[in-house]
Amino acid sequence: MADKEEDTTRVCDQCHKEVAVSNFALHESHCRRFLCLCPDCDEPVPRELLELHHQNQHAQVKCTKCNKKVERCQLLDHESDECKERLQCCEFCQLELPLSAMVEHSVACGSRTERCSDCGRYVTLRDQPEHAQMCPDLHVPDNPSPPSSNSRRTAVVCRSCMRSFPLEEMAEHQPKAGGKRRERGMLTRSAPVPTVTWLSP
Numbered sequence: 001m002a003d004k005e006e007d008t009t010r011v012c013d014q015c016h017k018e019v020a021v022s023n024f025a026l027h028e029s030h031c032r033r034f035l036c037l038c039p040d041c042d043e044p045v046p047r048e049l050l051e052l053h054h055q056n057q058h059a060q061v062k063c064t065k066c067n068k069k070v071e072r073c074q075l076l077d078h079e080s081d082e083c084k085e086r087l088q089c090c091e092f093c094q095l096e097l098p099l100s101a102m103v104e105h106s107v108a109c110g111s112r113t114e115r116c117s118d119c120g121r122y123v124t125l126r127d128q129p130e131h132a133q134m135c136p137d138l139h140v141p142d143n144p145s146p147p148s149s150n151s152r153r154t155a156v157v158c159r160s161c162m163r164s165f166p167l168e169e170m171a172e173h174q175p176k177a178g179g180k181r182r183e184r185g186m187l188t189r190s191a192p193v194p195t196v197t198w199l200s201p
């Protein structure tokens, strides 16, 4: 029995694998006969499959998006990390666009304005994060401030759409406030009579 010997390994020069010493001679001669290292990627490849391996891994293929030539084994990485035409998500509108069009798009997209719900000013999407830090009317619940004076406007939340508005705009936004009518009975449905068939055993 050679139990202790089997725990020791040697690295095969041919395939760079660790091989049990007890098995090494056999492995090495097998490796010499059947394997060779791919000159392109240094991976051990069966001699007779080297040509096929080269075709599958290292043949130059064109990226269908940007037409750049890459090795076939790198195509997926190219498409997801490197390609100039890969799709990216716009940080302002979440639209997916090719990277090459993104610079122009995000300049325009970030220049759109949206109304700040705290101060009512129109702020470009690009400046929203900064504005959120310095908005003069920013609502800070944990910081007790004097009751709103004339210079401050109170924001209220519409109960039907959950958007917040300056108080004075709520009447316009919700002209029917207080007089909301429910109309019922528009549809008259005749309940179908259930038919039950009893099966006698």
Ligand SMILES: [Zn+2]
Pocket: 012, 013, 014, 015, 016, 017, 027, 028, 031
């Ligand atoms: Zn080997």
Ligand SMILES: [Zn+2]
Pocket: 038, 039, 040, 041, 042, 043, 053, 054, 057, 058
């Ligand atoms: Zn290779």
Ligand SMILES: [Zn+2]
Pocket: 063, 064, 065, 066, 067, 068, 078, 079, 082, 083, 084, 085
């Ligand atoms: Zn590409």
Ligand SMILES: [Zn+2]
Pocket: 090, 091, 092, 093, 094, 095, 105, 106, 109, 110
């Ligand atoms: Zn956008």
Ligand SMILES: [Zn+2]
Pocket: 116, 117, 118, 119, 120, 121, 131, 135, 136, 137, 138
């Ligand atoms: Zn604001």
Ligand SMILES: [Zn+2]
Pocket: 158, 159, 160, 161, 162, 163, 173, 174
């Ligand atoms: Zn509303």
